[in-house]
Amino acid sequence: MKIVDVRTRVLGTAWRNLTFVVVRTDEGLEGVGEVRMINHTDALVGYLTEAVPNHVIGADPFEIEDLVQRMMRNDYARAGQIAMSGIACLELACWDIVGKALDQPVYRLLGGAVRDRIKTYANGWYTVERTPDEFHAAAVRVLERGYRALKLDPFGAGSWELSADERRRSLALVEAVRNAVGAEVEILIEMHGRFTPAEAIRLARELEPFAPSWIEEPVPPDNLKALKKVSDRVSIPVATGERIHVRHEFRELFELQAADVIQPDLTMCGGIGETRKIAAWAESYYLLVAPHNVGGPVSTAAALHLAAVTPNFKIQEHFNDFAEPYVKQAAPGNPEVEDGSFPLPRGPGLGVTLDEDVLAEHPRNDLHFDLFRDDWQRRQALRAGA
Numbered sequence: 001m002k003i004v005d006v007r008t009r010v011l012g013t014a015w016r017n018l019t020f021v022v023v024r025t026d027e028g029l030e031g032v033g034e035v036r037m038i039n040h041t042d043a044l045v046g047y048l049t050e051a052v053p054n055h056v057i058g059a060d061p062f063e064i065e066d067l068v069q070r071m072m073r074n075d076y077a078r079a080g081q082i083a084m085s086g087i088a089c090l091e092l093a094c095w096d097i098v099g100k101a102l103d104q105p106v107y108r109l110l111g112g113a114v115r116d117r118i119k120t121y122a123n124g125w126y127t128v129e130r131t132p133d134e135f136h137a138a139a140v141r142v143l144e145r146g147y148r149a150l151k152l153d154p155f156g157a158g159s160w161e162l163s164a165d166e167r168r169r170s171l172a173l174v175e176a177v178r179n180a181v182g183a184e185v186e187i188l189i190e191m192h193g194r195f196t197p198a199e200a201i202r203l204a205r206e207l208e209p210f211a212p213s214w215i216e217e218p219v220p221p222d223n224l225k226a227l228k229k230v231s232d233r234v235s236i237p238v239a240t241g242e243r244i245h246v247r248h249e250f251r252e253l254f255e256l257q258a259a260d261v262i263q264p265d266l267t268m269c270g271g272i273g274e275t276r277k278i279a280a281w282a283e284s285y286y287l288l289v290a291p292h293n294v295g296g297p298v299s300t301a302a303a304l305h306l307a308a309v310t311p312n313f314k315i316q317e318h319f320n321d322f323a324e325p326y327v328k329q330a331a332p333g334n335p336e337v338e339d340g341s342f343p344l345p346r347g348p349g350l351g352v353t354l355d356e357d358v359l360a361e362h363p364r365n366d367l368h369f370d371l372f373r374d375d376w377q378r379r380q381a382l383r384a385g386a
Contacts, residue, residue, distance in 0.1 A: 001101070002026045003059050006052045006090070008045055009356060011296065011330050012365035013323065015381040017041045018296040018330075020354060021048065023093035025061060031096030032331065032354045033089035034298035035267040039368055040082065047086045051075075061094040062101075068270060084245045084270045091271030092302050096349035105347025107308040110276070117341040118307045121149035121188060123294075124319040127378050130156055130169070132176035139180035145321055148340030149186035151216070152177060157374045161199045171206055178210045186213045186315075189236075192371050193220040193243070197229040204234035214239040214261055228258035237261055242292035245269045247278050254285045261314055265292035267299045272306050279310045288314035296320060297331035301350040304334070308344055316342070330358045 005024040010017050019041060021033045037044045055071050071087045072079050079087070099106045107113055122142045128134035135152070142150045154173035158166060177187060189212045191200065200218035207215070214237045219226045221243040231238040237260035244250055245268050253259060262282050266275040279289045289312050293303045300318060307313045320327050321337065328334070333352035335343045345351045369381040 001029070001060055001062065001097075003056055003061055006048070006056055008048060009354075009359045010041060010045075010364040011327070011359045012362050012367075013327060014365070015367060015369050015379040016294070016296075016323075017364050017367065018327070019044055019089065020298060020331075020359065021089035021093055022354065023056070023061065023090060023097065025097060029097050029100055031061065031093035031100065031349060032298050032352070033092030033096070033267075033271075033302075034295055034331075035085045035089050036295045036299065037082075037085060038294075041364065043082045044085055047082050048089070051083075051086055056090055061097040064091060064094045064098070064273060067091070067094065068273060072270070079246055079270075081245045081268055084274075085268045088267045088269065088271040088274075091273060092267070092298065092350065095272055095302075095305075099347050099349030103348045105345060106272070106302075106305040106350055107345065108347070110272070110305070110309040113308040113344055114311050115308065115313070117343060118304055118316055119149070119314070119341045120147070120316045120318050120337055121151055121186065122147040122322065123151045123317055124322040124379065125150060126152050127322070130154075130173060130375075130377065132172050135173045136176040136180040139177045143181060143185065146337045146339060148184075149188065149213070149315060150177070150181070151188035151190050151317070153190035153192055153371075153377070155191065155194055157372050157376065158194050159372055160194070160196055162203075167203070167206070170203075174207060174210050174212075183211070187211070188213050188216065188239075190216045191218045193217045194372075195219060197226050200230045201233045204230070204236050208235060212236055216240065216263070217242070224252050224256055224258050227253075228256045231258050231260070239263055239290060242268075247274055247281075250278055250281065254281065254287070257285065259287065261288045261290050263290050263292040265294070266302055266306055267293075267295050272302060275306060276310070279306075279312060283312045288312050290314040291316060293317040294319060296327050297334055297352050298350065298354070301331070301334050301345055301352045304342055304345040305350065324362075326358055326362055330355055330362075
């Protein structure tokens, strides 16, 4: 079996452009991969324009490891977010093809499931005014959708250090959410790399009464010793990793023991195989894995297959129950969340089927998503006039 064609399609939403990559073989089988490139879609498409003829056409989709290694090494460049995302799209599509060829779900090709259900948490649910009443009502709606864990960034456009007023406002939002969901539901606090170590430590201590399960990316991701400073001084677990895109760059994080939970995004760090290696490495340091997933239905499907086979898996992120309905319609087939978790994904392959008619009805948008802008949580990122 040989790969004979690769085509790229982009689905536009109010704040995400989701890039789908379809790989077709000479036997007529097709597989699909996906990534959401934050503000860098053109760079991804440009990379694929060069990489596909150089590495992919003529390759055997069963020889996934060889394809990934050639794409990572043979261009004689350090692979970063763009290259690893392009590799991931193609790698996911190859796993989809292999599963379809063998009539098996991907997780069974990875050694089989180690759990019957996949715990998940909601994100993207608080597209409301930053008031306690609005956040309280939105959190109740999350529970009504079947979730038992949810994540929020309550810090507005905060950067480096919050004013006393803004700190009180942010904490009031968390308090409102805790009051809405009760003591048994998990709350996860996202910080989006906003703060200095001193501010992150102060906020973590003030968050303790609300018992969050983690604080995520409390400082920018470029200086892991700063993250270590935070983790040494707080009692809440620290999570990070969505902006680490190459397996080897996790080494310093592990050796410093600067985090308790890692969050690789398989669509931005080379795919299922590379992310599984990261998870296995993390297991040696007794770290849990909570894969980052800001993508659409194909990204979610791949994440579920990985979660099924990962012993040190903690919880899976999911946005799409709080997005435009057509996002899930673009590739139906994923199971639905029930009582805080997904059932195991179905196959064959990844278990989803791309509907290119839906993509054609919702083309790419002209947008810029800025997490340091007031009211970013509304997730309305279209450029003026777009």
